[in-house]
Amino acid sequence: MAPASVERMTALSQEIAAKTKIITDYLTANNLDAASYDVNGLAEFPIPIEEGETYKARLDLIALTKELHDIALGPSESVRYLAWDLPLQGVNNLSLQAIWDFKIAQAVPLDGIISYDDLTAKVKDLNNGLDTPMLNLRRIIRHAMTNRIFVEPKKGFVAHNRSSRLILESPTMSSWVGFMCSDLGLPVANVVNAMRKWPGSEESNETSVNLTYGQDLPWFDFIQKDKEFANRYNLAMAAHGVGEGYSVQRVVEGYAWDRLPEGATVVDMGGNQGYVSFAIAEAFPKLNFVVQDTPGMRTPETIGKVPDALQPRVQLTTHDFFTPQTVIADAYFFRMIFHGFSDKYSVQILQALVPALRPGTKIILNDGGLPEPGTAGYMEEKAMRTLDMFMQVTVNAREREPDDWRDLFKRADERYKVLDVWMPPKSRMWFVEAEWTGQ
Ligand SMILES: C[S@@+](CC[C@H](N)C(=O)[O-])C[C@H]1O[C@@H](n2cnc3c(N)ncnc32)[C@H](O)[C@@H]1O
Numbered sequence: 557m558a559p560a561s562v563e564r565m566t567a568l569s570q571e572i573a574a575k576t577k578i579i580t581d582y583l584t585a586n587n588l589d590a591a592s593y594d595v596n597g598l599a600e601f602p603i604p605i606e607e608g609e610t611y612k613a614r615l616d617l618i619a620l621t622k623e624l625h626d627i628a629l630g631p632s633e634s635v636r637y638l639a640w641d642l643p644l645q646g647v648n649n650l651s652l653q654a655i656w657d658f659k660i661a662q663a664v665p666l667d668g669i670i671s672y673d674d675l676t677a678k679v680k681d682l683n684n685g686l687d688t689p690m691l692n693l694r695r696i697i698r699h700a701m702t703n704r705i706f707v708e709p710k711k712g713f714v715a716h717n718r719s720s721r722l723i724l725e726s727p728t729m730s731s732w733v734g735f736m737c738s739d740l741g742l743p744v745a746n747v748v749n750a751m752r753k754w755p756g757s758e759e760s761n762e763t764s765v766n767l768t769y770g771q772d773l774p775w776f777d778f779i780q781k782d783k784e785f786a787n788r789y790n791l792a793m794a795a796h797g798v799g800e801g802y803s804v805q806r807v808v809e810g811y812a813w814d815r816l817p818e819g820a821t822v823v824d825m826g827g828n829q830g831y832v833s834f835a836i837a838e839a840f841p842k843l844n845f846v847v848q849d850t851p852g853m854r855t856p857e858t859i860g861k862v863p864d865a866l867q868p869r870v871q872l873t874t875h876d877f878f879t880p881q882t883v884i885a886d887a888y889f890f891r892m893i894f895h896g897f898s899d900k901y902s903v904q905i906l907q908a909l910v911p912a913l914r915p916g917t918k919i920i921l922n923d924g925g926l927p928e929p930g931t932a933g934y935m936e937e938k939a940m941r942t943l944d945m946f947m948q949v950t951v952n953a954r955e956r957e958p959d960d961w962r963d964l965f966k967r968a969d970e971r972y973k974v975l976d977v978w979m980p981p982k983s984r985m986w987f988v989e990a991e992w993t994g995q
Contacts, residue, residue, distance in 0.1 A: 561627075568624045575620060578613040579603070626704055631718040635729055636795065638703055639736040640942055651699040653737035658688055660697065661716070661724035664706065669713040672697075731791035739785065743768045743949050758898035760951045775950045801984025804835040807891065807922050810980030810987055813840045816918070820886035823848060825877050825905075826893045829860030830870060833889075837866050846883055848875035877905050881912035888912075888919050892985075895924040898953050899964060906968035913992035919965075919972070925979070925986035926957045936984070961988045969994075 558566070582603065583590055591601045605611050626634055638649055655661055663678040664670055670678070675697075676690040697706055697714055705719045722729045743764040750764035757763075760774040771778060779786045796802075813836055816822070820843055824833045827847035837845050851874045852858065862870045875881070878901075881888070888909055894902045909919070924947075926940050944955040956964065958977040965972035971994035979986045 565624065565627060568620055568627070572617065572620050572624065575613045575617040578610055579617065582607070582610045631704075631722055632729070634704065635719050635722055636732060638705075639733045647699075648703065649737050651696045652703065652705065652733060653741060654696045655700055655705065655720070655723065656730065656733045657738055658683055658686075658693075658696075660693070661720050661730075664714055664716055664720065664724075666716060666721065666724070669709060669715045671713050675714060726795075728791045728795035731788045732795035735788050735792035739788065740765075740946070740949060747945075747949055757952055758900040760898070760901075760953070763952050764949050801982065804832055806980060806983040806985065807832055808835050808839045810922070810983055810985075811920060811989070813843060816843060816886055818842045819844065821846060821883075822887045822889050822920075823881070823883050823885045824889045824891070825875070826890060828853065830862060830872050831860075832891055833870055834863060834866055837870050841869075843869070845870045846885065847872050848877070848883075850874065850876065878908055881909045884912050884914065886917065888917070889922070890920070891922040893923065894921060894964075895947060895955050896951055896953050898951075899967065902964055903968045906965065906972065910969060910971075910994075913994065915992065915995060917992040919988075919990040919992070921961070921988040921990075922985055923988070924955045925961075925977075925988075926955045927979075928957060939984075965990050 579601075580590075582588075588602045589598050591598045601614055603611050603614055629637070635652075638652060658679050659682040660675070660679060663675050663682055672690050672694045676688065676693055679688055679693060680686065698708070700706055700720075701708060703719075704717065705723070707715050707717045709715050716724065723733060724730075746764040746768045750762070750767045753767060754762035761772050763775070765775060765778065766772055769778070773781070779789050822833070822836070822843055822845050824830065824845055824847045826849055827833055827845075828849055830845070830847040833845035833847050837843060847870065849872075854872060854874050859872060862872060873883075875883070877893070890905075893905070897905065906919075924940065924943055926944060927937060930937075932940070940955060947953040947955060954960075961977050962974045965974050971992060972990050973993045975989045975991055977986060977988050
């Protein structure tokens with residue numbers, strides 16, 4: 557006997573098939589088209605309310621497929637994607653933003669139910685006496701329920717479901733929601749205005765974030781000014797980076813590290829505290845790593861620790877990648893660096909590497925990227941293209957398609973030769989391998 561959750565999926569698929577048959581039989585019998593997203597398709601289903609059972613079958617189908625869709629996503633991805641539904645798409649995530657901002661998930665008991673009146677009092681307490689009238693809260697929560705956040709098991713009483721519990725219990729999910737819905741809500745709505753104010757800008761301080769918050773700092777300097785904001789951003793990025801496709805294992809397996817010469821040195825540029833180098837070094841004992849990052853990462857308070865076993869082969873050092881590279885190595889590795897910079901600055905980073913390059917030196921990038929249009933599944937393409945939009949919102953940077961990577965290296969120096977651009981199996985990140993062909 558399958559678990560109830562599995563049985564439910566089977567039942568849903570059967571009901572969906574049955575409802576679909578009612579609709580398609582009706583359309584066929586009446587020689588009618590179904591609604592379609594084709595450019596010349598029907599915008600509305602030609603089933604008037606008078607058609608009783610058939611009309612209802614269509615409403616049922618919408619609800620059933622949404623349920624099956626939500627189960628297939630699961631609460632974690634569902635909340636993550638919902639937070640990505642931005643204000644320009646309507647008010648769909650307004651209730652989610654309000655839940656995060658007014659700490660509503662904290663006001664609902666984990667076990668049991670709470671009346672809207674009691675909830676109103678609790679929300680007031682949690683928000684230092686701020687008045688949010690019961691009718692406003694009820695409106696927010698009942699809207700959120702249409703997005704499968706909270707339930708109302710008895711009229712007038714609210715309880716958690718798995719989605720609201722995630723917001724309550726998971727700091728990364730709660731930060732993702734706050735960051736996307738609240739911190740970036742207005743900047744997203746302002747992107748077009750920023751594009752009008754600074755046409756074609758590649759500067760990281762001429763973004764919609766600058767316009768919205770009335771300040772002229774680049775993104776990272778801006779968020780560092782507010783510890784709570786910076787913390788929320790870091791946790792939100794951790795929520796985004798979870799999942800197999802972003803794991804360090806994909807970096808270890810995704811590139812033929814064993815093709816580098818025995819005893820080769822790899823410089824991990826912007827390598828943070830070295831955790832990616834640690835993983836590669838563990839898997840490839842004949843490689844050495846120099847992890848470079850900003851001085852702020854290497855103060856006595858911030859510097860990470862190289863595991864004892866790796867100490868002879870991994871060093872944590874400082875280097876600004878906009879300044880000429882001084883460490884001569886066999887390969888230079890950049891993970892999650894270029895997608896944060898516009899072409900203008902990415903070219904500068906590649907040019908600063910040139911003094912250290914020798915014939916055959918490899919440049920290895922592991923980064924976000926974009927598939928050729930229509931070549932990835934819908935969900936993957938949507939996620940990558942959404943991330944691309946965010947790069948414009950915050951830093952005027954972008955994700956790149958395979959040809960964009962080739963153009964970038966060429967613009968930096970004709971002596972760079974891009975050997976390959978690929979997304980390894982199971983990965984959500986791309987590899988780009990280039991070689992220095994100069995002297
Ligand atoms: C998105 S993180 C990527 C970290 C790491 N490579 C990874 O894959 O997790 C970007 C890193 O670049 C570093 N960084 C930013 N500007 C830099 C600069 N001018 N020179 C060197 N590192 C820099 C940051 O401190 C941060 O560690």
